[in-house]
Amino acid sequence: MASTHAVDVVVAGGGPAGLATALHARAAGLSVLVRDPRAGVVDKACGEGVMPAGVAHLEALGVRPAGREIVGIRYCAPGRSAATRFRGPPGRGVRRTELHAALREAVRAAGIPVEQARVERVEQQRGGVLVDGLPAGYVVAADGLHSPLRRALGLDAATRGPARYGLRRHVRLAPWTDHVEVHWAEHAEAYVTPVGEEEVGVAVLTTRRAPYEEHLAAFPELLERLAGAVATSTVRGAGPLRQESRRRVAGRVLLVGDASGYVDALTGEGISLALAQARAAVDHLVSGDLPGYERAWRRVVRRHRVLTRALLAVGGSPARPLLVPAAQRLPRVFSAVVEAIGG
Template identity: 55%
Template sequence: MIDILVAGGGPAGLAAAIRAAGAGREVVVLEPRAAPVDKACGEGIMPSGVAALQALGVGVAGHDLRGIRYVEGHRSAEATFRGGTGLGVRRTELHAALHRRALELGVRIVPGKAGAVRQDDGSVSTAGLTARWLIAADGLHSPLRRELGLDRPGSAPRRYGLRRHYRVAPWTDFVEVHWSRRGEAYVTPLGDRLVGVAVLSRDRRSYEQHLSFFPALAGALRGLEAGPVRGAGPLRQDARSPRAGRVLLVGDAAGYVDALTGEGIALAMATASAAVACLTADRPEAYPARWARLTRRHRMLTQGLLAAARQPGIARLIVPAAHRLPRVFETAVRALQ
């Protein structure tokens, strides 16, 4: 019997598979798409995520990130990371590197998609495969989360993201977050001549319409060679629990607040490793508490920042406050890194 079946071959699923294979477990990844898979994301990895990739033996090229900068009009505030750098890396490059590492360790990747789940005291089955444990890493709108009855309807306003790449030399080694009353734009350096720009908002508009709310940024990008636009959303997803019997949810499948603080990959690595650690220690019941501890700070800070951004009177004070209180801003950034 397979020790651990992983449903979803994105970063969270491949990280779980790599960790489990490194612990001597037989692992199979169920994934319907051929690697590498592109996705609309900010493509910035926090220092903790970079360290997690290194611990998995995954090397990937990208652009070093020194910190986070908030920008609104002529005001800005920046905070450097402490004890390491982040990394701006194309999603396809990251996925390809994780995929290679999984294959090097003997992980079997099977084309297919998880469907109905059957489980008993000793096994769990889906898509014609049976394992001792199933790790659900099937993304933001996880079909397995719904299948297991773990979806929790959210009441928060829906937010959506759009991302595009531009052929231009990065003008900074910070992730820039540009603020407006309509949302945020995230600029991530990805290579010598590549920059990713993602926009997040509650409004459903075209990418160009969103970008027009950031006049200085739009002016800097005007006329540049640009790639296709990719979208994602709604972003907020809640799960009743990250575990249902012999199924453990990791990454976005276990719940997602927002992309505002840029921790998606770092949290995917952390929760995937925690799930495998609990399984290899034969303590699956410990996973929900570990998941809560790993994600608590992110959830609290992101929810707080989102709540402030929804209030126009408060939102317009975010960048001025960060500018005037640099130590507070630096503390917040380092708490999330």
């Protein structure tokens, strides 16, 4: 990289995608600066189930957040359930705050500076970029679902289909399962993730705007499980979940994580995908093959997008009530889908 750069890589965004990018960049011998306007550890609406592939990515970075082992996925509907286990190593249920804290500590230990500031302006130059006046080699935009940089670069793309939203809260309750449970109701799904010895997270995905408690009323069996449990966090929301980008590379700027585009949280792969993209982005910065990152990004997300769009299509059709019975009757198919999600 050119010696006139004050820093090789500026990472815009200090969430998991941005911090993982920074760690990979430092490991590759690059100088890196993280900028994020938020201070400290940040909580966020998240299903908090890190799939096995995501756990492997974290291990490669030396990051081992506290949480609970997840051995598979169970689909639930009134009076029915279908469960399958991951064939390889387990996943992990991890509080979003715990994951963020573990990544921040790894960044601190690596000596990577984190500035509490927003990246406001990126100017492309020959052989580099100016980031709010700071000469840099590249920018990695990891500034979230509604990425200001994606919009500023003209990379936003129109989305189709109904808007979906997520809501999440934790309760103090000993986990009754070592699976991520996905409970299906008429207009929503509820995700139960064990995240500690005495704590579970319950997230709801839906197209309907309503209070969290009103959504939970659609899951009577789950409500019975949660009866009397004390909330350990406030309700947090996110959405609209679906965001699209026209491309992931603009000059010397690369999009990573939710900023690069997001379909839905239905399969729980968000963290795993973000971590895989972070690695791919740095690999292509080091090689100088920026167009190659676009191809790598498509490879990383292809399977996830096909599965998620298929599940959303079925979930939005009259066949929705048949999903759990079908998973019961076709265990090999269900197992293959879960394995694709996890790995």
